[in-house]
Structures are given as structure tokens and as C-alpha cells.
Amino acid sequence: MKDKKVLNVYSEIGKLKTVLLHRPGKEVENLTPDLMDRLLFDDIPYLQIAREEHDAFAKILAKNGVEVLYLEDLAAESLEDSAVKDLFLEEFISEAKVQGDKKRFIVKELLMDFSDNRKMIDKMMEGIRKSEVKNYNATSLADMVESRYPFVVDPMPNLYFTRDPFSTIGSGISLNHMRTVTRRRETLFAKYIFKYHPKFKDIKIPMWYDRDEPTAIEGGDQLVLNEKTLAIGISERTDAESIEKLSKRIFAEGESFETILAFHIPNKRAFMHLDTVFTMVDYNKFTIHPEIEGPLTVYAIKKGNSNYIRIEKETEELDKALAKYLHLDKVTLIRCGGGDIVDAGREQWNDGSNTLAISPGEVVVYSRNHVTNRLLEENGVKLHVMPSSELSRGRGGPRCMSMPLYREDL
Numbered sequence: 001m002k003d004k005k006v007l008n009v010y011s012e013i014g015k016l017k018t019v020l021l022h023r024p025g026k027e028v029e030n031l032t033p034d035l036m037d038r039l040l041f042d043d044i045p046y047l048q049i050a051r052e053e054h055d056a057f058a059k060i061l062a063k064n065g066v067e068v069l070y071l072e073d074l075a076a077e078s079l080e081d082s083a084v085k086d087l088f089l090e091e092f093i094s095e096a097k098v099q100g101d102k103k104r105f106i107v108k109e110l111l112m113d114f115s116d117n118r119k120m121i122d123k124m125m126e127g128i129r130k131s132e133v134k135n136y137n138a139t140s141l142a143d144m145v146e147s148r149y150p151f152v153v154d155p156m157p158n159l160y161f162t163r164d165p166f167s168t169i170g171s172g173i174s175l176n177h178m179r180t181v182t183r184r185r186e187t188l189f190a191k192y193i194f195k196y197h198p199k200f201k202d203i204k205i206p207m208w209y210d211r212d213e214p215t216a217i218e219g220g221d222q223l224v225l226n227e228k229t230l231a232i233g234i235s236e237r238t239d240a241e242s243i244e245k246l247s248k249r250i251f252a253e254g255e256s257f258e259t260i261l262a263f264h265i266p267n268k269r270a271f272m273h274l275d276t277v278f279t280m281v282d283y284n285k286f287t288i289h290p291e292i293e294g295p296l297t298v299y300a301i302k303k304g305n306s307n308y309i310r311i312e313k314e315t316e317e318l319d320k321a322l323a324k325y326l327h328l329d330k331v332t333l334i335r336c337g338g339g340d341i342v343d344a345g346r347e348q349w350n351d352g353s354n355t356l357a358i359s360p361g362e363v364v365v366y367s368r369n370h371v372t373n374r375l376l377e378e379n380g381v382k383l384h385v386m387p388s389s390e391l392s393r394g395r396g397g398p399r400c401m402s403m404p405l406y407r408e409d410l
């Protein structure tokens, strides 16, 4: 029955078979300097080039035998039933904070007017400007006060970082509660996909986390090191409480995972997730940003009696601790920028430590991080290099832009 499974991720490096991407859309052109901070961008990517770069990424994956699925297609295909579509629209409009019956009605009508669901999904992701709504009148006090604000529905420019709103862990899904309001609506697409898409609706998918939980966790912090070990960042985006909850659920369901390593990394914009400073590239090789090595504390969470967990603070150095938990003689930590403070700072900012493994020792990387890329090659890692001028302006690299649904077991 194993080949019938649609979700199977028991490592970071097993041969990648199916992955979920989002091709950047017009939401990126709805960024303005005033919105950048709240919408988590540091600059405005040039959409045409960003799309070319993204297509180059998808081509590398397809050429290497990976089935590439798009979030926007799966979301549209999940809404065939009109009652489901209605529910989805109502939820989306509420979460987009469209207030007042009249405004809700106008927005719903605008979205329902699209001839096909795929175009409607594109519009939802892109955001709706006030200027696009026929006869838009400021009726509420809030509307009048915010009359210069250009959107009725905010754009969702972070959607091309498909790694974050949910994660495949083993045969289950962690449907994440995103830290920031701007990214919270992203998980709504996944909620409907896993419930209603023909690919998933008839299988029982264990849910390790739910978007309605009060504490935050994001996919960039969730790494599957092997079939027994996860690493999860306690970070700017993920709370320690969320990791405890997720651990208890995973241990209770009888999955193969036995240890969850919680990596406490500094709270800093540049290191918003664990995968911005640490990724796995081979059985015994990892990239790491040298700036986190000093302050890093690792806790090992293990299954205890009944519904309890045991937590121990790790006292070994990171390489020794990893070797211990992964049952290896030795692991190599490949330092971003070669450990030079300037090269490391610059290349980590542009996701030099954020590699996507497509099989053991074979990774996709951004072209601009030439110092780190050379080091990876010197350490025997095979590189697939993608262009990276525009996509990198959103502060995420190849791992952040891809959500594996299926990896071959090691």
C-alpha cells in the first residue's frame, strides 16, 4: 500500500518526488514602500524577472524527476462543490477583515464573478484594490478614517514561500498558526486543499497542528532530519509551547519519530526561521550560519510515559549532538560564507544557508551565494544553481519556496 501514499516525508534529503510551489503573482506588484514592513518584504521584486527565476527553479525540479504541483491549482481544484466554495469565500472574507454586510457582499460578488475558480484564486492571492470595486463608497467610520488606504483585501506576497503555512511530517500535516496576521490567511488554502481536494479528501491525514491553536509555529522551523528525529526552531516565528503540543501529538499517533530537537535560535529578522540558518544537505552534512553557533541552545524532547514528554538540555557541541541523534560517526557543518563575518552576513541575508535537497548530497541553491556555493562543492555536494536577483528580496531561498509532499524513504 506504500506506493498509494500521497504524503511521505521522513527526511530532509530523500529523493524528492512531489513538491508544492506557488508561482509569484500580481500580489508582488501590490507591494508599496508603506506596506513592506507589515507584509514582511525588504524590497519590491520585479515580478517579470521573479517569475522567470521561479520558472527556472521549477524546471530544475522537473528535469530531476520531481512532480511540481502549484498551490493555486490545488486550491482551485478543491472548490468544485459550490457549498465548499461558498464556505471558503465566507471564511476568506472574514479573515481578510472585510467589515460590514455591504462590503462583504460587494467583495463576494466580485470574486464569484470570475468564470473559473483558478482566476478567482489568483485574485484572492493578489488582493483587491478599492479602485477595482465598482461604486466603492466609504460607509463606515473606519473606512472614512482610512480613506487613503488602497486595499479592500490585502495582497498576500509571501505565498511563494510555500514552506511556511504547512509542513508534511511523516504521513501527516502540521497546519500552522502563523505568527503574523499578514501570513495567517495563507493557511486557509491548505485547510481546504487537505479537506476537499480529490487527491486528499478520501485519506485520513493526521494533523499534527492546527491553524486555530493559540500559539505560533511556521514550516521554516520544521525540519525532518530522519525517520526518528525532527529539528524544530524556537524562533521569531515559533513558540516553545507549540513544539511541545506538536511533539505530544506526534508521539501519541505512533509515527516513527522518537526525538524532537528544539533549536533555540536568536530572535532576529534575518533568522526568522531555523531553515534560514541551518539546512541538511546530505546524510552527514549541514549548512549553518556561523552567527547562531554561539548562542544556540538545543533541547531534546523524548516520549515519556502516557501523554508526557521528557525534555533534556543538550550539553554537547552541535556537531556532536547531531552525530549522536542521527547515529553517525561524524557530521560536517558547512559554514555560510566560509565563516568570514562579512561573506557570512551577506550570504545568509540572501539565503546562502537555505538549500533544498532533492536527493542526498544534491541541492538547489541561489546563484548569488558564490562563497557558500563553492564550499558546498568542495565538500562534495552537487549543486543545481538557480537565478536569484528578485526572489531573494522576499528573504527566502529554495527551501522556503518549496513544500515537499513526497520524498522517497532513505
Ligand SMILES: NC(=O)NCCC[C@H](N)C(=O)O
Binding pocket: 039, 040, 041, 158, 161, 163, 164, 183, 219, 220, 221, 272, 273, 275, 276, 394, 395, 396, 397, 399, 400
Ligand atoms: N522558511 C522561510 O524562511 N521562509 C521565508 C519567509 C520570508 C517571508 N518574507 C517572511 O518574512 O515570512
